[in-house]
Amino acid sequence: MGPSPHEVTLRPATLDDVPILQKWDREPHVIACSTDNPAATTAFDNTDWAQEITGAGDADYHLIAEVDGRPIGAMQVIDPLAEPTHYWGEVEPHLRAIDIWIGERDALGRGYGTSMMTQVIDGAFADPSTVAIIIDPLNSNTDAHRFYQRLGFRVVGRRSFDGDDCLVHRLDRTTWQDRR
């Protein structure tokens, strides 16, 4: 049986997704979630998507969300300790870090993001060694803070990542289990 209509499904990103990932990088609402620089014209610092996808592994991979077979957004899931760029710096083992962006404007605010996060969080905690999930929304992205906090994430604190002023949030396994 396939998914029910209008349900969000997640699948690994492939090289065929490079054009749509590039298109989403130029969407103003995606740029706004990636940087406070008002002059930015792309999100994610001109990420080389083909390289990201071919280099994917257990410690760093991208997923594409689809509704009725149409790609609407993407997620990145990393193990922040093992991920090669060490974006998160010194971190404890057994964490996952998640990024999420819905690229198609008409797909915002319909519950798809909540479903995408729920699926990935469930998957992360299905590994009994995972202790918590961390995320780094911009401090300015208060819409996203509300979204994450409704899922159970709690504020850890402000932190600068490559000059971006972020408000790190964390979801512990016990918090998630108590809510499920």
Ligand SMILES: CC(C)(COP(=O)(O)OP(=O)(O)OC[C@H]1O[C@@H](n2cnc3c(N)ncnc32)[C@H](O)[C@@H]1OP(=O)(O)O)[C@@H](O)C(=O)NCCC(=O)NCCS
């Ligand atoms: C954040 C995001 C993934 C949420 O997914 P969604 O499907 O839009 O959200 P849902 O419908 O499940 O939940 C609604 C909540 O999402 C948040 N939200 C809605 N539109 C949003 C937007 N354009 N930007 C950021 N957050 C938004 C709000 O908290 C909203 O709750 P509200 O009713 O209290 O305003 C999605 O809005 C998005 O991709 N936004 C742009 C990129 C972004 O901000 N990503 C997060 C980077 S840290």
